[in-house]
Amino acid sequence: MRIIASANQKGGCGKTTTAINLSSSLSIKGKRVLLIDFDPQAHATIGLNIKPSDLEKSIYDVITPKKNGVSGIGDILIPIKDNFDLAPSSLILTAVEQELSGMEGRENRLFEAIQQLKEEYDYDYVVIDCPPSIGHLCFNALRACDEVIIPIDMSLFSLRGVAKLIEIITLLKDKVGHDVKSRALITMYDRRTRYSRVVLEKVKAEFGDNVFDTVIRYNIRLRETADCGLPVGDYDKNAIGHEDYENLAEEIVNLETVGMHQNLNTLNVAQDILQKTEEYMKSPGIEQPISEMEEPSSYPLQSNYSKMVEVIATKSADSFNNDEDN
Ligand SMILES: Nc1ncnc2c1ncn2[C@@H]1O[C@H](COP(=O)(O)OP(=O)(O)OP(=O)(O)O)[C@@H](O)[C@H]1O
Ligand SMILES: [Mg+2]
Numbered sequence: 320m321r322i323i324a325s326a327n328q329k330g331g332c333g334k335t336t337t338a339i340n341l342s343s344s345l346s347i348k349g350k351r352v353l354l355i356d357f358d359p360q361a362h363a364t365i366g367l368n369i370k371p372s373d374l375e376k377s378i379y380d381v382i383t384p385k386k387n388g389v390s391g392i393g394d395i396l397i398p399i400k401d402n403f404d405l406a407p408s409s410l411i412l413t414a415v416e417q418e419l420s421g422m423e424g425r426e427n428r429l430f431e432a433i434q435q436l437k438e439e440y441d442y443d444y445v446v447i448d449c450p451p452s453i454g455h456l457c458f459n460a461l462r463a464c465d466e467v468i469i470p471i472d473m474s475l476f477s478l479r480g481v482a483k484l485i486e487i488i489t490l491l492k493d494k495v496g497h498d499v500k501s502r503a504l505i506t507m508y509d510r511r512t513r514y515s516r517v518v519l520e521k522v523k524a525e526f527g528d529n530v531f532d533t534v535i536r537y538n539i540r541l542r543e544t545a546d547c548g549l550p551v552g553d554y555d556k557n558a559i560g561h562e563d564y565e566n567l568a569e570e571i572v573n574l575e576t577v578g579m580h581q582n583l584n585t586l587n588v589a590q591d592i593l594q595k596t597e598e599y600m601k602s603p604g605i606e607q608p609i610s611e612m613e614e615p616s617s618y619p620l621q622s623n624y625s626k627m628v629e630v631i632a633t634k635s636a637d638s639f640n641n642d643e644d645n
Contacts, residue, residue, distance in 0.1 A: 320442055322433060323571070324464040326449035326457060326484055329477045333506035334469035335362040336541050337567075338448035340560070341468075344568035346402035350443040353436075354399075356408035357429070357460050358450035364407040366547025367399050371409035379412040380427045382459070384419070392436045400553075404442075412456070419455045429459040438575030439465075451481050461487055466500045468531075471522055472507040473515045478522070502526075504567070506535040517568070533567040535560070 325338040329614045335358070342354040355378060356363035361371040371377070380389035389395060397405045419425035433445060447460045461467065462486075469484060471477040481496035481503070491497045503526045509515045523530055552561040 320437055320445060321466065322445045322447070322464045323466045323492070324447040324449055324460045325468045325470060326447075326460060327469050327471065327477060327481060328451055328453050328457075328483045329472075329474075329481075330451040332472040332477045333473075333504075333535065334358075334451070335366060336545065337468060337470050337504060337506065337535070337564075338363055338446050339545075339550070340541070340550050340564035341567055341571070342403060342444070342446045343400075343552055344561075344570070345444050345446075346400065346431075347422060347552065347565075348572065349402065350572070351402050351441060352444045352446060353392075353396070353404050353406060353440070353442045353446045355406040355429075355445060357412075357447050357456055358408055359410050359412040359456075360450065361408040361410065361412075363407065363448040364409070366545045366548060366625060367405055367550075369397060369407050371407065374407055374409050377407050377409045379409065379413065379415060381406070381432050382412070382415050382419075384422060391439075392432050392441055404556045415456060416454050424527050425455060426458050429431065429463040431465050453487065457484075458487060459501055461491060462495070462497060464499060469501055469503045470535075471503050471518075473505075473509065473512075473518045478525075488625050501529060503530045504533070504535065505530070507537045508534045509537045531567060531570055532568050533563060535563045535567070538563070571591070580606045582597050 323341075325334040325341075327334055338354055338356075346352045354363060354367075357378060363394055364371050364374075366425060376387065376389050378392075378395065379463055380387040381392055381395060392406050395406050399405050399409055403458050419428065423429075430445075432626075436442075436445075447458050447464060449460045467484075469481055469487065471481065484595045485501070488499050488501055491499060503522055505522060508519065520536070538551075540551050540555050540558035541560040544554045544560075547554055551564065552559050555561065
């Protein structure tokens with residue numbers, strides 16, 4: 320079981336899009352996948368067409384010390400499609416930040432829940448979608464995972480998030496002896512803009528070999544799919560977003576876990592990026608952008624996924640043809 324977190328403190332850089340579409344692409348390859356939505360915003364849950372406010376139990380009930388009659392992740396699973404299950408989230412997960420405060424073993428809550436899951440379920444991959452903040456939730460996710468994907472959209476804000484993240488990863492390695500393998504993933508890349516190319520080169524220079532070869536291009540379909548509650552490939556098989564996440568899944572499957580970290584001097588990279596981005600953040604007129612996703616008004620409780628796929632499959636191809644960007 321490979322446990323992979325999608326994390327970056329920066330909001331809106333593609334963590335959830337990556338978590339959903341990577342999970343889907345891995346499942347299409349026949350890998351058994353569990354996606355854990357570990358963000359109180361519940362965007363991964365919503366993005367798979369589940370309405371968080373209708374859930375009786377969620378990942379909160381697994382993590383909270385209150386237990387709430389839930390004995391583990393197995394009790395909250397929602398099947399999405401073949402080989403793909405979701406452990407959903409809801410807004411109440413925010414309470415965990417307070418509840419775990421000062422509690423012994425607070426950093427191990429998710430780690431222990433996944434260890435327990437391993438005894439009963441044979442997932443090949445567990446993908447964790449992290450919130451855009453550094454707190455107990457993010458720390459738990461990093462503690463629980465073996466690998467972390469750091470989505471970096473084409474902005475220097477993303478690098479600011481990376482600096483904090485790498486500080487925690489370094490801390491985990493030094494203090495807990497937990498060596499998380501981290502790789503940057505370029506998202507929302509638009510090769511037509513010079514700025515995108517500049518940021519891409521900068522990320523490659525900072526991360527060396529620890530950048531995925533796969534680059535996720537800007538693709539409007541990835542936005543539309545979040546609104547429809549589907550992974551991109553089940554919405555439009557010809558979308559470049561689907562092609563990119565298929566390539567990412569292939570790269571991850573082929574990636575030898577051993578040696579992933581070989582050229583990354585984590586501490587130096589962290590300090591270097593931190594210094595550069597803090598300098599940048601002091602420049603006048605810099606504001607943190609806010610995630611654009613809002614929860615739409617109504618969802619069914621259970622995923623009506625297969626029905627939606629059917630409807631979309633029978634939809635006229637013409638409806639897609641007016642858009643230049645496939
Ligand atoms: N490659 C892409 N091309 C175009 N739009 C994208 C792409 N990746 C993500 N998006 C869109 O950008 C927005 C932010 O993406 P996403 O929700 O995945 O980011 P996030 O890092 O999970 O955000 P948050 O920090 O709020 O959790 C969404 O509207 C999503 O549909
Ligand atoms: Mg998200």
